Amino acid sequence: MSELGRVLRLDARRAALLIAVPLLTGIGIVTVWLSLVPGVAYWDNSVVALINAVRLLGPVAAGLAAWAAVRERGLNYLRDLSPRSPATGALVDLLLLAAAAVLAYATITAVLIVETMLRQEAGHPDPLGVLAGASGLVLHVVAGYLAARVAPRPATAAAVMAVTWSWAAARTPGASWWSLLPPAALDHVEPFTGLRSRVLADQTVWALAVTATLVLAYVGWVTRRAAVAVPLVAALALAGFATARLQSSDGSAVGAAPVGLACREWPLRVCVHPALRSALPALTAAATPLATRLSGTPGEFTQVVQRPRTEPVAVVRGTATVHLDSELSPGYETRVVRQIKNALADPExxxxxxxxxxxxxxxxxxxxxxxxxxxxxxxxxxxxxxxxxxxxxxxxxxxxxxxxxxxxxxxxxxxxxxxxxxxxxxxxxxxxFRLVVTPPPAQAPRPSPRPLGPGLAHDPA
Structure with missing residues (x-):
């Protein structure tokens, strides 16, 4: 009977896994691809796209997990015949479903890494960002599956998707610390800033702690064992600690990140954030005529340097500091040249x-x-x-x-x-508007090409 139960359980799970892996992979790749900043290969933005994809992947994964739990309800009588703990079957199911979700997430991550590396990437990938997204996805799987185990009805899967979708949609990037709770809502990372590793670590800890809390609460409910209370309280305390740290972050997941600029030296020295180095030819071509026309005036400049938006646009001592959109939207080079021109005026x-x-x-x-x-x-x-x-x-x-x-x-x-x-x-x-013609500088008289004889002198006239 034990072998028969094992075979039936594997048959029941196979359909869920065969559906979950390709479905989550396809949805995740499309979501990540559309979230990337066009023309920019910045690792921090790639991680943001991966984390934001969990806002759509999570509800789908939770619904699939709930559907799998409802579908296996007919096998409960076989588990009751087994001498193992009544929680063992559910934990094995959770392990398989979580592994399927992580496999899909790993495939999405691999595609994202390849896509970023094919361009002139900038910055460094933060592994904590990948872990934060994966832990949030596993949390959705666990929550959806256990909800269907507690209420094994066909409508539970739809209810789980609706609740998790509402949870994910109730977030606005940068609005408050609440938006940092998994699945986090992050905005595009602007140049000269980067994701804060502390926030990513807190998100990972929060998701894992809440996952452990749900699993331990279910095990305690099924087995009626008091020993589960100790790790359950520890998991709750860890989740509260991570929540407090996220709340203290003021809702911001980014911070200042000093970087080395990418430059082009001729005919002007133009320097931009490394993720925007593809803009160098267009910026050089657009700024060179203006620099030529301003040569010899107090507003002349020989280099253009992109700076953070916290610093003003100015032309000081031959250097024009400008701002550049991270999206490199059409006409960015014209806007940069206008910034330089506008900086020439004295506002007062x-x-x-x-x-x-x-x-x-x-x-x-x-x-x-x-x-x-x-x-x-x-x-x-x-x-x-x-x-x-x-x-x-x-x-x-x-x-x-x-x-x-x-x-x-x-x-x-x-x-x-x-x-x-x-x-x-x-x-x-x-x-x-009167043209002042500058006379050419006076030239010294040329010496006579003929040598003078003895006793002769130049005519003073």
């Missing part, structure tokens, strides 16, 4: 120049001998368009626009070197 001086005669009244501005703010803005937009290589905007002073547009590139650069202070302070006027 531009604010003061908006009211040269008292306020925004153009008549008051003219009475004070200044240029109306709207007209100064038009002149500034005319120069901005040239600096950015864009089409000149239509302005009310067409004569000045025609004059400026007729100058050569070198003449415009020479003009900007002379009028850069007024451009920076947003105080350009029509009178500033």
């Amino acid at each position: 001086a531009c604010q003061a120049s908006r009211a040269p005669g008292g306020g925004e009244d153009p008549a008051a501005a003219r009475a004070a001998g200044g240029t109306p703010p709207a007209r100064s803005a038009e002149y500034g937009a005319l120069v901005d368009a040239w600096l950015l290589g864009a089409q000149a905007p239509p302005i009310s002073d067409q004569r000045t626009a025609y004059r400026f547009g007729g100058w050569s590139e070198e003449q415009k650069r020479e003009w900007l070197r002379t009028n850069y202070p007024r451009y920076r302070s947003c105080a350009l006027a029509a009178g500033d």
Whole structure:
């Protein structure tokens, strides 16, 4: 009878395992692939995609485990004939179902690793991130299976999926520490930040402790043995400890992570986060014309460096610090060049120049001998368009626009070197658009090619 029971149990489990492994693998691969940041191979974001996939994989795994438990309800009488503990069969089932879920999760992880390594990856993979996701998935399997063991009805599987899905959906990335409880909801990791290993460790401990609590509670309920109370209390205490640590993390799973930049040295030195090194050619091509036009002015720069968003965009001592989107969405190089151009303006001086005669009244501005703010803005937009290589905007002073547009590139650069202070302070006027030709430096008189004879001298005339 024991052998017959073993065969029947294996037959009952085989269908669940054959369905669970490919189904979880397929769902997980699609979810992870869609969660990856396009064009960026950052290991921290790969781990985030893997952890976030558990929010969808978990409810599916819990439903499959509950379905397997309900399906095996007809074999309970065979277990009752066995001299083993009544909890043994359930524990063996849990072991097999958890192994199937972990196998699917390992396959998803392998695909993710290969996909990341095929690109120019940056950072380092954190094994704790993989463990945090796997432990959360096992917790769902255990919770779904034991729920169906306690209430072995066909509707239990649907109820388990609904409850676990609601648990996973009630999270918003970065909203509160509650979102860090497995299955955690994490946001994309921005450059110059990384996942905090402490949070990943706490998530792993929390999931394993809650899993142990559920298993021990079920064993104690089935066997009626008081000895289970000691490890049960220990598991509960460990879960409470992990919860307190997650709560103290202020809901953030990322922290500052210093990294070495990836650079391109010619014709400008352009440096970005290593995960965004694919942007180097486009950024160099976009920033070089602006750097050329600003050469010889106080705003000239010879290198462009990406910095965290906590630092301001600025052009200081030949270095332009900029921000770059981690997604590298279309037009990112144009936005970076505009950041540099906008950083050239002096905010205080531009604010003061908006009211040269008292306020925004153009008549008051003219009475004070200044240029109306709207007209100064038009002149500034005319120069901005040239600096950015864009089409000149239509302005009310067409004569000045025609004059400026007729100058050569070198003449415009020479003009900007002379009028850069007024451009920076947003105080350009029509009178500033006069081309000043710098005379060539005086040359010393050449010596006579013929040697002078004795007693002869140069004519002083």
